[in-house]
Amino acid sequence: MSDVYAATDELLGRDVAVKMMRPDLARDKTFLERFRREAQNAAKLNHPAIVAVYDTGQTPDEEGAVPYIVMERVHGETLRDIVQHSGKMSLNDAAAVMSQVCDALYFSHEAGIIHRDIKPANVMITNTGAVKVMDFGIARALSDSSSAMTQTAAVIGTAQYLSPEQARGQSADARSDIYAAGCVFYELATGQAPFHGESPLSVAFQHVQENPEPPSQVPGMHLSKREALSLDSITLTAMAKSPSDRYDDAQEMATDLKRLSKDQLPLVAQAYTNDADSEAAGSHQAGSGAGTLAAGAAGVAAGAAGAGAAGSGSHWDDDPQTSVIPASQNANFPGAAGASGAAGAAGAAGADNGASYNYDEDLDGDYYDDEYGDDEYGDDYDDGAYYDEDYYEDKPKRRWWAPIAWVAGIAAVLAGGYFAYQAVTDDGGDKPVEAEQVKIPNVQNKDRAEAQKQLEEAGFKVSVEEQTHDKIARGKAIGTDPSANASVARGTEIKLLVSSGREITDVPDLTGKTTEEASKLLKQAKLALNNEVKEEASNDVPKGKIITQTPPQGSQVSVGTKVTITVSTGPEDVRVPVVTGQQVEDARENLESSGFKVVVEQVDSTEPKGKVLSASSEGEKLPKGSEITLEVSLGNQFEMPSLQGKKFGDVFRELQAAGWRGNPDQLHRDNKNTPDLGRVDEVAQQSIRAGEVVKRDEDITVTVYVFNLLP
Template identity: 40%
Template structure:
């Protein structure tokens, strides 16, 4: 029994389940609740390294914030103090997690080589469901791989190691940067390999690599070293999974190749869409990526010269038609106009355009004069058009060419600082507005203006709508309730029940809520933590020595203490303790006793008066004389003088 290892007074450490690069995982037992658990302990040889301690704590904080069926739950965390032989102390952090029975996808791949298509899609859909939830909470996993996903005997999917990106019993090479794990080479997104900011879409790329391996038995890229694999992620295009497995349908090929796009703006923007398309491909339904291509856009700087050239050709044709009209007959002009596609001028009247010219010399001068006016107007308009077109053409040649537009990245459901980094990296300006939202964590981007996938240019201003957390709520009154019911009331009010502590109470039974912190009725942000103070079923005894008996009992029996008062007396020096004053109490001041206990107080009384008073002398005197003299006289005649009888006795 002495070999049992207990953490935090309740977690019993049992058999070793696995060992990783920075931690060991043991099977354990929660002795208080009687349930099986898994305990993750930092390796003792790394316990002095602050960076490893911080990683394990970060994992506990990240995973504890997630409550999803496909995510391994974290119940508790703490530190174990180890005493070294030299007298020093080492603090070893640990995490108490849900104990999951089953096998990792790494184990299944080792035993089966590759999974059937339906089983692989089911596993990937479970991973994407977990990622969809974690991304909405602002947490990026950063290390999705087969060693971090478990399949239970009931075929449920469990994703583990959130926030720390380290796996148990997984010997895959791990890419590191400044001592921080940033991903595993075979499942590394291109932006991770380039050292750029990682966001939710990096997890989706890693999930696509995971599905690729489940379908084919190999990662998308294979190399001699992690660096070589990372280079392929950045520079080379992967094969379609059907190249390595004929059973993979074309629809799943399209989904995977879209998810493995090098630029994160070209791949799936959220886990929900990826999962929906994957299930649609499995069921033979249309995919979201099969819609019309919306990439075609018109850039004014590039398209402007084309209208100018067409305009010039048209004006040339009009000039040619004008020359014809000036030197040929109207009927001939009409033929030329029809052949060149140019209509009759505004100056030609219907009669002029349709009446043939007579062979004689009898042309009317007025008609000739009217036609000349039309030519002047037409030439003037034509000159204006030519000069305007020429000016616009020169302007477009001299105008600086605008950079090509691009689609706005989808930065919703990620941390605002991370979103700013992504957008400024694309040479965009960022503004921020706040909006209360009870379902989106504080500091997370709710939406952008303009919307994602809108065509934008460098220097454009993007407005981020950031959640300021839920609206304020009122702390409910949980005083006098059981701990369980109090926690339910807090959850119903969109609050989080925090830690418990105990305090003394004269009447509230042990385990019930004395008060909350913050107190009932106070306005707080939704999702805030409210701590509970519980009754320990005990009372601290007040001090009543020196008090009058009546007042002392009144204090003990008051509502502040609700104790019973028992009285005894003791003769005491009146100069030190006046009569009726408490000189002693059975339980010292400040000691804790169970509720409604009896406290005995000792009250001073004066000493009794002397018993030899003057009233007793007459009683004592007569009793001594008669009893002594008669008795002694006959027994001692030698000492008693005979009566004086005048000599009569001698005679007798």
């Protein structure tokens, strides 16, 4: 029906699967309706164990539009693949998997959706061990389960997991999914389906008429008494022929499966053993089941032709597929339609209720407390099916009540047929009255009142349901269910779908938060965190904190939107530039542009003022934001020149040239007598030795030669 492609959502950067209807089927209204229903139903369900639907649309094709569904992309294996490749699961593993399936089904049922095609191929185990229920292609709303999606009285589903009521062409409800879940659990635990046959029809017949072999008794099962009781009680309760005898809801079944996975006795097993004694006494009293069996005989007879027609050859059930059994074949099931439907349903219920299982007082060891014991073929007793069982290598014994059942069955068929005919004729006349078929008008984008009026004028009953919609304005009609242009009987109740507007929420501010904090905030806002988290170095945001987010804070987006975050990995390592010898301002600019903080320490130096004498970690790699310390010259020192032999009149000039910045008052003179007239006025000594580094305004004293005759 469709092809699935792996794709990438470029807007949100996530992997998705695109399920696209085959172009050759896109022109078929039936397939279009099923495809639309799958998208609509799955989009309503937001549960971790159900494959999510993100979007729907259609793409142009040479011969027309081709619809598609954008879904969550799941990596893993289906239960069918696992059983085929690895065989049966351990009892605890099977129970753990099916408990999650039942949790998903309960959520779906609470949302008003029944799956109708639960089977191993529609349940996937992801690479992380999560359970995902897929393919709501034939799912229906509970409120609409009585209407057929295709032809009248057709059976839609996979025969190996089809509930008896579905096989009869009756409406399915949540308990039909529970029956299918029981079949899947049976297969996971034993490695084989509960029923086998040459064709979908023959397998469906067994679902209606036969009791499955208790899973604990399947060859190769090696279970303790407690394990056998737990497995059989859960499986056979879920697979009861009558929906009223099954679990009330999927949550009850999930509870028992979880108890089993933890090696606890299921609650149903306790009731199973307590009720066995009281049921056994009543189930075989003379006449207690005769009426039921007789009433069901007509349905059994009708099904015999279909069961007996199963030919030899390869097993059909090697590769079971979801299928549609036409009404002509469906009529062969016990109780398919009309009077035979009522009688067959009663017969099937009677056959089911006639069996009582007792794990404490079972005399013949076959888990059936039935007074007949095993015959040489391994059968407990004839279950009333009148067809050739040579294929199954056992032969039913004839029972004394069989002729009576046949007579009663024929009478039931005749009586039921008469009353059914009277019910569909006009005042007992000769012509059956057929309801007028009317096309549903297209009311999309019309005001609610206008759309409702148009539908009522067309002869329909109208119920209104509001739904969020991304494109259609609040109060406008989205469409109808069934969809526009479908032909239905006048007077049918049509569901008018009215837009309540987009369900939107504000994106919270995630900046500066940790991933865990962001996840909690998004959950409160009914949003989700994208699993693909980006990372980026940041000088301002600490490591592990969020730098940016998409969509940004304050954006209004649809509920369920995934928000992508960028998380800081801390500052980036950068090489410290070489700035020694530069002026301090130039050095500061170079360092700060590289992302460093600058600390300046001024020191005494003969170098010009403002010149960088050294820089810490120069040439090394450091995280951005690190502090670099610069030693910068104050320019407040000079190197003392040699003044000896200089004329005193030249001393001041010599000091100034060397960098001294003192004033004449700071140059002091001492005299020293000399007999040598040639050395008069020369510097004999200086208070600061030549070559010594001193401050530029230091006081300096020089000793100068003088000639004095007098001492």
